[in-house]
Structures are given as structure tokens and as C-alpha cells.
Amino acid sequence: MYADITAWHDAVNIPLVDPTSTNGVLSLIWLVIALPLAGAAILLLGGRFADKWGHLLGTALPIGSFLISLLMFISLIGKDSGDRQVTQHLWNWVDVGTFHAGFDLLYDPLSALFLMLITGVGSLIHVYSIGYMEHDPRRRRFFGYLNLFVAAMLMLVLSENYLGMFLGWEGVGLASYLLIGFWQHKPTAAAAAKKAFVINRVGDIGMSLAIALMFVTFGTTSFTGVSHLAGGATDNTLNALGLLLLLAACGKSAQVPLQSWLLDAMEGPTPVSALIHAATMVTAGVYLIVRSNFIFELAPEAQTAVVIVAVVTLLWGAIIGCAKDDIKKALAGSTMSQIGYMMLGAGLGPAGYAFAIFHLLTHGFFKANMFLGAGSVMHGMNDDVDMRRYGAIRHAMPVTFLTFAMGYLAIIGFPGFSGFWSKDKIIETALADNWIVGLLALLGAGITGFYMTRLMLMTFLTNKRWKEDVHPHESPAVMTIPLIVLAALSVLGGVMLAGNWIQDFLAPVVGVAPHEDPPIPALGVTLLAVLVVAVGVATAWFLVGKREIPLTAPQDVSFATTAARRDLYGDAINDELVVRPGKGLITALLGIDRYGVDGVTTGGPIAVGAVAGQLRRVQNGFVRSYALSLLGGVLLVVLALLVVNVG
């Protein structure tokens, strides 16, 4: 094919993972994971002994991780862009025959940004949880799980090979299960946790098969190894790898068709939702795709599949968000949709990777902000989540309202706010790539404007609809300060784009897109996007803001509304396609087992028993009948001898 790896690298323009060893501050990478992991161990094993100070320790350790990440980030920026990939070998993890996997960590611009997001936003959520979970008798355990969640996610983004990534991947799955079902006394929460876990397993099948295929094809699962050897594999192998990784990403990032767990996951405490949606968990799929860019760049079919999944999901989630009355579920639909944008960016190749990560970061800020804001509202409204019983909360909760408004302006893409820059870039790239995809992404932006405005109106504006015995009040400072910080980040997150900083920073990992002149000038796309969003906002204003909002959801609604309320029949589709055939299969197998296998094993003894029951009648106790049978037997033997000897 090519003379050597460098020639190939130059030819296909895919950056190689080629790290150097760590030194200085950067050799503290392991500590970033170890701190929250130690926190989880202490809090979960400490028992009641740790009840008094558990939440403080559980918050301090992620903050420690954040400070180390910050130091490392500064140190990384100080290096030349070519030297920004460092690796740390901790120990030999698997060393069997020809298969070697080290417990290696990789710190490069991509993981650096993730580290800042996970530890930064994660720490803020920890601080917030101190207030939110104050009256929960199991607060210590909650913080233990949160720390485990953060540690697992850090493992996921810091590992230098797919095997270590899988460890973090599974850790995230476990922690999300524990946290979604944290209020396990509620059957709905227990069921939601189980659902999230099971659906995530489907994605994990993709991940584990991809790792196995990588090992068979390349003999290694390290990013360095795979990125160097990917060019030697056949197209089919690369496409299979890409599709398996996409399946894995769909499970973790709640992309269609594995999306249905995300809405049910709202059963967990609100800080968990914020953590899942902003800092950990759902971003893992996007990370996986961007990290595996050296595979996807060589597998165009798989890349197209990523784009299709992304576009379907971004509309799917947005439509669901339009009809939900539960504030958290409306936000969950919006997350699904925004992750769709990130996946879209990740599916567009080198032109989009950096913007996918950019949107992931800004989304991390504003979505954490809005989820924590929703938690603050619920905190003041006796844990009611139905927006139809909210209204005019802005007076009672000014800080929550103002911070939430920053998140709102960011997510709809109000010019100047962080979401504006990131979403605009993705739409622009999509339009340049394929105008249908681009227009659908634009449509999604319009729907985003609609459902977020609807949420905003129903919650904070319009008339007061809550009951007399509800007394909304502002949350304590420990909850509002994280909100204020996140609101500031939601507003200012866009500075990362200044001077193309984020593209240049990520270039060593994801490469640089060949410069093309866009079919529509960038300014035109921006104006178009703002216009579409404005239409969405105006529609919401006329449909929701100008009308009376009934206290119970009207039932005589259009088919589209009913469908959106029922998550576009995602559960029904799963039931029809998977659950019912699965149940049928199980019933059939059970029947075969009961009547077939059991029939053979228990039928034999039953038959023998029946024959024996009849045969023992021969033992009647009359000596003369025994003598007769003896005579008969002797005669038989004699006859047989005669037949043999004479005949």
C-alpha cells in the first residue's frame, strides 16, 4: 500500500496517536482518577462512621481532581502542539500469550478538554448536591456513587486502549444504574435503573465485539497501535468496526434506536440527571466516535451511518421535548436532541470533530445549568415536576430564573451565547457536507427554540398555577452558586471558538479539515439559523405564552402530540420488536424444557416405575407359583440349549 506508516499518514491525513512519556505535572494523571475512586471506596465502605463528613469528602476529592486537571491543562497548553500527547504506563494489566494490554493512560488535547468538563462540572454538581440531598438519610451513599461515576468516566476518557476504556464504560453503566435507582423504594425508579442498565448492555455488546475484532485484526487494542495499523485492514473490517462502535455509542449516548432509557432515567435525583446529561455518561458515545476517528475516517459507510443516526435522534429528541409536561423529561428530550447534534458533528469527519467536542462542552455547561435549575425549582415546589402546575416562578426564585434563562438562551442559540457558536458551526458544517442533513439540523434548531421557550414560559413566566399550600422559595447558596458559575460558563463558553482555538487545539487528535469554500457563506447560515430559531420561539409564544395553560394535559390533541407524549412510541417499538418476540422465545424454550427435556429425563423413570409396579405383582408369596416360574425358566433354558446345540 504505502512505503511506510508516515507516508500513509500523509496520504490520508489522519493524525496518529503517538504519545511520549509523561513528566512534571503531567505525571499526576493517575491521581485524577484515583482521587474520586478513593472517595467512592471510603464513602461506600466507611459505613455510618462516614455519615457526618462523607458529603464533604465526596465533594473535596472531585475538586482536587479538577485542580490537578487544571494544572495539567495549563502545562499542556505550554507545550508545542506536536508534543501534546503524553502517556503514562501504570502496570501491565493483561499479559497473556500474544495479547498484551497495559494499564496505560493517555493525556492529549481531547482528554484534557473532557477532564476539565468532567471534573469541573462534576465538582459543581457535587457542591449542589450537598444542598439538594441535605435531608436524604442516604446522602453519604449518594456521594459515594457520584464519586464512582466521576472516577469511571475519567477512566473512560483517560485510558490509552479500548480495553481500559471499556472498564470505564462499564463503570459508568454501573454507577448510572445505582444512581438512577437511588430512590429504590420507588418501583418506577427501580424499573428505570434496570431499563437503563439493560439497554446499555445492548450497546456494550457492540463495544466488546469491536474490541475483539480489533484484537483479531490488529493484535492490539491501544489507540497508538490501532491508529498505526488501521490503514492495513480491509474496508469491510473497518466498516464493521465503525458500526460496532456506533452501536456502543448509541447505547451510552441514548441515540435512536437505543434511546428509550434516557427519559426514564429522570427517576433519579436531579443532580444525577445533570451529571448523566452534562458531564458523564451520554457524552461517552461522542467521545468514543471522536477518539476512534482513525477508524471512522477509513470507514465512510460507518460514518454515513453515524450521520443518519444523529439526524434521526436530533429530531426525535426535539419532538419528544415539545410535548412533555414533566420539566425533567422535556430537558431529557432536549439532551437527546443535542447529543444528536454532537454525533452529527462527529459523523462529518475532520471538519466536524472539533465542533462536536465544542458543542459537547457548551452543552455540558448549559445543560448542567438547566438541570440543576430544574432541581432548584423542584426543591422549592415540593418536588413537583409538572410544568402545568408551575408558572410565574421568576418572582419567587430570581436567581434560579436568571441562571436558567442564561442556559435557555444558550441552548436555543441566541446570538453571542455559547450554544449559538457551537450549534451554528455544526449546522454550517452539515450544510457544507450535505444540504438535506443541514436543513434537518436547521429544523431541529427551530424545534429546540420552540420546546425550550415552551418550557421557559410554562415554568417561569405566564400566570401562577401552583396550589395554595406550595410556597416556592429560592434555594440555599450552596445550590445557587453552582448555578451562577454554570450560567456564566453558558454565556461565555463561546470564547473557545475565538481565533479557531478549539480546532487548532484538537488538531493533533482529530486532524484538520481540508479547506473548502462553503456553498452558502457562513454569515448567511448564521442568519438563517437565527431566523429559524426565532420562528420556533415565536410559535411557542403564540401557542403557549398567549393562551391559558390548562392544569391537566388536554386529551383531545393531535396524533403528533400524543405520539410525542409517548416518546414517539419508542417503548412500544421496543416492546413489539424485542420484548414480545423475546417473551415468545422464552415461552417456547420453557415449553421445550418442561415437556421435551424434562419429559425425557423424568419420563424414563416414570415408565420404569410403572412397569415395576406391575411386575412386582409376580411376588405374590405363594411358593408354588415361584416353583412354577422356576420350572418355566428351566424349560426355557433347556429349549434354548436345544435350539443352539441341535438346531
Add this chain to the structure above:
Amino acid sequence: MTATPYVVLSAIIFTIGCVGVLTRRNAIVVFMCVELMLNASNLALVAFARQHGNLDGQIAAFFVMVVAAAEVVVGLAIIMTIFRTRRSASVDDASLLKY
């Protein structure tokens, strides 16, 4: 000499004994019939020994006699005991040991 008459006689006696064992109820009579069968076989053994001109059959007959004597001792003792407890020597009455 020819052994045929002896063997025929032996067969007749054996058959009588056999039918007696199967048809009679009195334990003493059954016992006697068993003895008949044993002696019928003894007769056949001796007859064949004589025909072949060696002593194998004669020795076997002695063995049978010894076994028969021992069997009589044990068998009569059992019959006596049963008779004492049940006042009956019918083999059909002692039929409790069954399924």
C-alpha cells in the same frame, strides 16, 4: 449295557416329583416330591456314569445325597416351626412375604 430304561425311569420319577411340587399344598408332601426329583437325578447320574465307565457321575450322586440330607434337616426344621405357630403345614398359608 444300555442306559435308556434307567434314564426313562429317572425322567418319569422326576416328572412325578415336579408335578407333586407344583400341585400339592402339604409341605411334607412337597418335600417328599423334592426328594423324588433329587433321587431321579441321582439315578440318571449313576446310569450315565455306568454307561461311560467312569466314576464322575457316582461322585456327583454322593454330593447330591449329602446336599439332600442337609436340606432335609433345615427344611423339616422350618416346616416344624411353621406348623407349631400356625397349626398348619399348607405352603399356601405361609404367603405373607410378598409385594
